[in-house]
Amino acid sequence: MSHTMAQHKTESTERSTAREPAQAVGRTALAASRRRLVMGNWKMHGGRAANAALLRGLMAGAGGAAGCELAVCVPFPYLAQAREALGNSSISWGAQDVSAHDHGAYTGEVSAAMLADFACRWTLVGHSERRAMHGETDQLVAAKAAAALAAGITPVVCVGESLAEREAACTNDVISRQLAPVLALGAASVMRMVLAYEPVWAIGTGRSASPEQAQSVHAHIRQALSALGAGPVRILYGGSVKAANAANLFVMPDIDGALVGGASLVAEEFLRIAAV
Numbered sequence: 001m002s003h004t005m006a007q008h009k010t011e012s013t014e015r016s017t018a019r020e021p022a023q024a025v026g027r028t029a030l031a032a033s034r035r036r037l038v039m040g041n042w043k044m045h046g047g048r049a050a051n052a053a054l055l056r057g058l059m060a061g062a063g064g065a066a067g068c069e070l071a072v073c074v075p076f077p078y079l080a081q082a083r084e085a086l087g088n089s090s091i092s093w094g095a096q097d098v099s100a101h102d103h104g105a106y107t108g109e110v111s112a113a114m115l116a117d118f119a120c121r122w123t124l125v126g127h128s129e130r131r132a133m134h135g136e137t138d139q140l141v142a143a144k145a146a147a148a149l150a151a152g153i154t155p156v157v158c159v160g161e162s163l164a165e166r167e168a169a170c171t172n173d174v175i176s177r178q179l180a181p182v183l184a185l186g187a188a189s190v191m192r193m194v195l196a197y198e199p200v201w202a203i204g205t206g207r208s209a210s211p212e213q214a215q216s217v218h219a220h221i222r223q224a225l226s227a228l229g230a231g232p233v234r235i236l237y238g239g240s241v242k243a244a245n246a247a248n249l250f251v252m253p254d255i256d257g258a259l260v261g262g263a264s265l266v267a268e269e270f271l272r273i274a275a276v
């Protein structure tokens with residue numbers, strides 16, 4: 001099956017294999033059928049030499065995380081390096097953003113077709129750093145997700161509330177608002193996505209959401225997905241995930257893996273997260 005054709009299958013079930021029994025603790029058989037995905041977000045870190053060492057380390061240790069799908073989202077200039085290094089491995093690669101436009105006078109933008117040229121499997125869309133620093137709206141994030149899908153790339157749609165929003169007890173409302181234009185793309189499209197819940201206050205702070213806090217929001221998202229007919233979509237948790245807290249997050253019934261920032265820059269730590 002071609003890479004593009006594979007994208008048209010349900011994201012949560014394609015390439016899936018039975019989850020290792022130890023990983024299924026606390027999760028129903030249905031939850032266990034959503035294969036765990038651990039994805040690194042390198043953000044604006046790296047360089048050719050450091051990347052080469054990191055990618056070598058990941059490939060050398062990936063066998064220890066055989067029950068888990070591994071991926072890295074790298075800065076645009078290093079897509080070619082990731083493709084070259086990872087091409088024959090089980091680790092997939094992606095970008096951290098994509099344009100909503102197909103082509104044209106959009107200086108600095110990178111289209112989904114360009115990412116597809118590098119055989120990207122994934123792109124993040126709507127990371128909170130882009131929402132906050134680049135003014136990305138919920139509608140723009142949905143348009144980016146649609147553009148990625150049209151090029152056969154799986155968008156990982158990030159949502160999450162700020163600390164002020166959590167303290168005002170409107171977390172679920174914020175998540176619902178952020179998701180609304182994405183869900184409006186319809187069940188067939190949403191089934192080809194991955195979602196990531198990343199509370200803004202937990203990103204890069206060392207303060208992860210507790211498993212219960214994360215599960216509560218994941219359950220809210222799952223309910224919205226199920227109502228649409230897209231219940232099997234994987235939902236990752238992101239925000240200060242480390243080997244030390246991953247196991248307690250991963251036993252939660254609606255947490256299907258992690259989007260990992262800082263800890264993805266150290267091969268051993270990233271692999272330990274994937275191997276729990």
Ligand code: PEP
Nearest residue numbers: 203204238239240261262
């Ligand atoms: C992220 O950038 O998506 C992220 C979750 O970062 P960190 O793991 O460093 O909190």
